[in-house]
Amino acid sequence: MSREMGTNKTDVFIIADNICSPLGRTTQQNFEQIKNGISGVQKHDRPDLSDVPIAASLFKNNEFFVPGTHSYTKFEQLLIASITNALSHTDIKADDPKTGLIISSTKGNISLLETEENNSALQKRIGLNTSAQLIAGHFGFINQPIIISNACISGVMAIVTGMRLIQSGQYDQIVITGADVISKFVLSGFQSFQALSTERCKPFDKNRKGLNLGEGAATVILSGDEKYQGNIRVTGGGITNDANHISGPSRTGQELGDAIIKAMNNAGVKAEDIGLISAHGTATPYNDEMEAKAIMLAGLQKAPVSGLKGFYGHTLGAAGLIETILAKQSMEQNTLLPTLGFQETGTAPLNIINAVSNAAIKHCVKTASGFGGCNGALVLSK
Known part of the structure; x- marks a missing residue:
């Protein structure tokens, strides 16, 4: 325990992380690409996503992230790939009763509505809780996964939630992961707001014209163990x-x-x-x-x-x-x-x-x- 602002508060350390994006499959690859000024945002002509060309950061069409299986959707594969890489840098056990799992997403498997028959089975399959149970089962997490889906603050909110759960003593360590994939459904929503730029976006610039969308996944592993001091x-x-x-x-x-x-x-x-x-x-x-x-x-x-x-x-x-x-x-x-x-x-x-x-x-x-x-x-x- 450490003393901050006159109260005892458990330190919460980031002990491992991963970024899986079109720029790279590891955090270090992503960081180096950015330092070198390389952007994942490119012009795409993708009739499956949009009737007009788009500027976005997208994985290659039909790319697989978990080799040898077709039972997981692209969204779930991204989560699995990211968690697998992050966990490989730790000795954290998913089946430890004091290990938690938080999943952050805004849309999950909503894209299945575009390709599958809309019935009760599909309604269950696109539920974030279904994906969460599949992810937990893949790694052997025994605690009920927590889903954070609160628009675009989901990732930040998931980390804040993880910090608070460790400080409350409910968990000793938490795997926090998040992903989204771009579908026609997602793109059309932003197009309806006229929020998308046809060029690479320009944050805070006088000539900014809107946002670009991107695909990716990331994982942060938090721990309250003092051995991670530093x-x-x-x-x-x-x-x-x-x-x-x-x-x-x-x-x-x-x-x-x-x-x-x-x-x-x-x-x-x-x-x-x-x-x-x-x-x-x-x-x-x-x-x-x-x-x-x-x-x-x-x-x-x-x-x-x-x-x-x-x-x-x-x-x-x-x-x-x-x-x-x-x-x-x-x-x-x-x-x-x-x-x-x-x-x-x-x-x-x-x-x-x-x-x-x-x-x-x-x-x-x-x-x-x-x-x-x-x-x-x-x-x-x-």
């Missing part, structure tokens, strides 16, 4: 809601600002302690402006801001996990990652990073916002 810790979290609009974000940024402040207070850090903000940065006109206002309301306008969706697109339920893992890597390697596509400020003024640079980062804030007005923030600490 690892990056998850030290704080905050969740709020705008109660503003089903799809439009708050115009003031106050509620995301509140989530950031809650997370920093929970972590026992001040604004001047933050060496990096890993932003949600969707590159949509309203979200980026709201997020910039929120960052200023939290007193973080001088902190370096990195938005990575120019590399990955918006990976939905995986986004918070992917971006948290890369923030952790930034802290460990004292490297700030660039906001690809950013050239000229188009929001309330922030300290946007647009080139790889060196910096000592002791604390990092990760933000997320989503449909329904949900907001999340967490703090990572060295």
Whole structure:
């Protein structure tokens, strides 16, 4: 146990992680690609997904991630591949009664509605609880898996939930994984909002025109075991809601600002302690402006801001996990990652990073916002 802000609070360490994306199958591959300025977002002509060409970060069509089996969907294969890689770096046992499993996704197997007959069997198959049980069974988890599906904050919320479950003593270690795949259903929804850019997105830029979508999976393994002293810790979290609009974000940024402040207070850090903000940065006109206002309301306008969706697109339920893992890597390697596509400020003024640079980062804030007005923030600490 460690003493923070006058109270006993269990340290929660990140002990392993994985990113599985079109940029690579491991965290290190992904980090190196980003440092080299390589983006997974490309132009695609995919009639199976869209009647018009799209800019997105997609795996190759019909690619398999778990060789030798056709019993898992693409969504489930991504989760299995990511968890397998992350677990390989630990001695964690899935069948330990003190090991938990959290799965983050926004859409799961919804794409099956496009290819299968809609009947009661399909309705069961597309349920996130069905996928969760299959994943748990594959690895031998004995505890009931927890599903977090709260729009685009799902990944961040899953990590905050995992931190709190370890601090409460319910689990000693938790495997947190998330994924989403892009389907016609998902694309058409964003197209109906006119939220997609036909070019690679430009977070926080004056000429941003919308977001790109992306596919990916990521896994973070958390532990409260003191033997991991020296690892990056998850030290704080905050969740709020705008109660503003089903799809439009708050115009003031106050509620995301509140989530950031809650997370920093929970972590026992001040604004001047933050060496990096890993932003949600969707590159949509309203979200980026709201997020910039929120960052200023939290007193973080001088902190370096990195938005990575120019590399990955918006990976939905995986986004918070992917971006948290890369923030952790930034802290460990004292490297700030660039906001690809950013050239000229188009929001309330922030300290946007647009080139790889060196910096000592002791604390990092990760933000997320989503449909329904949900907001999340967490703090990572060295």
